[in-house]
Amino acid sequence: MLYVIGLGLGDEKDITLRGLEAVKKCDKLYIEAYTSLLSFGLSSDGLSTLEKLYGKPVTLADREMVEEKADDILMEACGSDVAFLVVGDPFGATTHSDLVVRAKKLGVDVKVVHNASVMNAVGVCGLQLYRYGETVSIPFFTETWRPDSFYEKIQKNRTLGLHTLCLLDIHVKEPTLESLCRGKKQYEPPKYMTINTAIEQLLENEQRRGEFAYSEDTTCVGFARLGSEDQTIVAGSMRQLQMVDFGTPLHCLVIVGKTHPVEEEMLEFYRLGENSNQTT
Amino acid sequence: MLYVIGLGLGDEKDITLRGLEAVKKCDKLYIEAYTSLLSFGLSSDGLSTLEKLYGKPVTLADREMVEEKADDILMEACGSDVAFLVVGDPFGATTHSDLVVRAKKLGVDVKVVHNASVMNAVGVCGLQLYRYGETVSIPFFTETWRPDSFYEKIQKNRTLGLHTLCLLDIHVKEPTLESLCRGKKQYEPPKYMTINTAIEQLLENEQRRGEFAYSEDTTCVGFARLGSEDQTIVAGSMRQLQMVDFGTPLHCLVIVGKTHPVEEEMLEFYRLGENSNQTT
Numbered sequence: 001m002l003y004v005i006g007l008g009l010g011d012e013k014d015i016t017l018r019g020l021e022a023v024k025k026c027d028k029l030y031i032e033a034y035t036s037l038l039s040f041g042l043s044s045d046g047l048s049t050l051e052k053l054y055g056k057p058v059t060l061a062d063r064e065m066v067e068e069k070a071d072d073i074l075m076e077a078c079g080s081d082v083a084f085l086v087v088g089d090p091f092g093a094t095t096h097s098d099l100v101v102r103a104k105k106l107g108v109d110v111k112v113v114h115n116a117s118v119m120n121a122v123g124v125c126g127l128q129l130y131r132y133g134e135t136v137s138i139p140f141f142t143e144t145w146r147p148d149s150f151y152e153k154i155q156k157n158r159t160l161g162l163h164t165l166c167l168l169d170i171h172v173k174e175p176t177l178e179s180l181c182r183g184k185k186q187y188e189p190p191k192y193m194t195i196n197t198a199i200e201q202l203l204e205n206e207q208r209r210g211e212f213a214y215s216e217d218t219t220c221v222g223f224a225r226l227g228s229e230d231q232t233i234v235a236g237s238m239r240q241l242q243m244v245d246f247g248t249p250l251h252c253l254v255i256v257g258k259t260h261p262v263e264e265e266m267l268e269f270y271r272l273g274e275n276s277n278q279t280t
Numbered sequence: 281m282l283y284v285i286g287l288g289l290g291d292e293k294d295i296t297l298r299g300l301e302a303v304k305k306c307d308k309l310y311i312e313a314y315t316s317l318l319s320f321g322l323s324s325d326g327l328s329t330l331e332k333l334y335g336k337p338v339t340l341a342d343r344e345m346v347e348e349k350a351d352d353i354l355m356e357a358c359g360s361d362v363a364f365l366v367v368g369d370p371f372g373a374t375t376h377s378d379l380v381v382r383a384k385k386l387g388v389d390v391k392v393v394h395n396a397s398v399m400n401a402v403g404v405c406g407l408q409l410y411r412y413g414e415t416v417s418i419p420f421f422t423e424t425w426r427p428d429s430f431y432e433k434i435q436k437n438r439t440l441g442l443h444t445l446c447l448l449d450i451h452v453k454e455p456t457l458e459s460l461c462r463g464k465k466q467y468e469p470p471k472y473m474t475i476n477t478a479i480e481q482l483l484e485n486e487q488r489r490g491e492f493a494y495s496e497d498t499t500c501v502g503f504a505r506l507g508s509e510d511q512t513i514v515a516g517s518m519r520q521l522q523m524v525d526f527g528t529p530l531h532c533l534v535i536v537g538k539t540h541p542v543e544e545e546m547l548e549f550y551r552l553g554e555n556s557n558q559t560t
Binding site: 262 | 369416
């Protein structure tokens with residue numbers, strides 16, 4: 001049996017009882033390292049916080065490993081119980097459909113344990129989840145690569161009065177260009193897009209396109225460390241949020257569409273000004 | 281302190297460790313009864329399953345009670361720790377912004393504990409969450425009331441190639457018309473819309489509007505008891521799904537937009553036919 005278990009957003013305490021029960025009976029535990037494991041006590045001394053809670057070792061599985069060794073993992077799951085742990089929900093912002101498809105094709109039973117993901121936890125700012133349009137991803141611009149497919153999506157959402165969740169780029173374990181040329185992989189340090197960079201890129205795109213999809217005055221909500229004890233949520237114009245130091249990653253951003261009065265009332269608590277830098 | 285704690289979708293085991301820790305230290309526990317508590321052991325013998333796990337009594341709070349006695353609940357939360365338990369996520373399909381806004385206005389500290397909600401758990405069928413447009417609600421039609429504001433929303437989503445999550449109507453503790461006239465409230469038995477009724481109403485609307493937003497042949501995914509051990513997920517055309525008995529509530533429905541190959545591959549596992557009636 002392959003268990004795909006969402007760990008939620010904050011730290012080791014955000015696993016569900018159902019998830020922990022499954023972990024306890026698994027013979028082997030993998031944790032995906034595609035996204036960010038910052039708050040899960042996984043930095044320098046490995047996986048100690050989780051391993052302490054689970055009472056067994058956890059193997060860090062980066063994208064390379066999952067791609068190259070998926071069949072090994074799945075063969076293990078044929079004869080025993082294996083857990084694949086995922087930050088957030090298994091089918092949230094980063095999806096794990098690939099692994100599940102491969103498992104099902106091999107006839108391995110799959111059980112999913114859901115949890116909160118950024119896709120629903122952004123609801124905490126008071127903007128109704130059913131009033132969101134398509135979600136967009138903002139990639140890091142480079143000197144030569146400045147894609148803007150998100151621009152039209154935001155534009156369409158805003159035309160319909162809908163909110164837009166912007167997921168901000170993460171570079172984890174990216175091989176350096178130099179090392180790729182040399183054939184021996186070395187990795188860039190991890191890089192997480194801040195809300196400030198995202199807004200800078202968004203405004204650059206608006207300036208280039210000039211179709212008034214949004215502007216410096218458009219109300220947004222910035223989220224840092226959503227779902228953690230020290231999360232920060234601030235509402236304000238793009239111009240205002242660009243000045244805010246949101247602190248450590250992960251960040252995400254919502255571009256606000258047309259609001260209902262009850263949404264406005266909740267947003268007020270997060271607005272810059274007298275209630276600035278509200279955390280919940 | 282007011283804790284607003286998501287219980288997740290399945291049963292008592294879907295609470296997070298963080299949520300359970302908060303529950304344990306609270307002096308008073310309320311559970312919202314707006315939506316459905318079917319799978320939380322709350323039917324005939326009250327709240328026994330949850331109360332056993334929590335080691336303390338849980339007060340059932342219906343919409344009336346929360347509206348009329350919110351200030352009492354919040355006054356309790358001024359001097360002690362009170363938990364308001366919510367099926368799914370506190371800001372998922374049914375939002376609890378009102379209570380949070382009132383709490384904040386009274387200066388009561390609020391802590392939110394997130395969990396899975398239908399809004400992200402539908403990801404399990406393989407359709408990417410970031411490819412969903414606006415969510416719609418399908419209300420029960422009556423003889424004289426057959427609203428169709430959802431029609432245009434579905435149409436817009438489909439024009440953009442996006443998937444549409446349809447939340448299906450729930451009538452819990454609705455006073456009978458007769459009892460309202462007599463001034464002493466009596467309640468209708470609870471009523472949950474099935475996928476079959478939803479599709480029937482959707483097709484009736486398409487027939488009336490005739491704008492080809494969707495048809496009998498449009499691919500959909502039906503979900504029953506999403507997140508529970510016995511969840512059922514079936515993909516097929518509207519015509520096909522109309523014939524499927526999905527069993528007990530809750531149901532919801534996704535109208536599929538334009539799909540990517542990896543989405544198609546996952547959907548295959550849930551398609552009617554040889555793999556019919558797959559549960560995960």
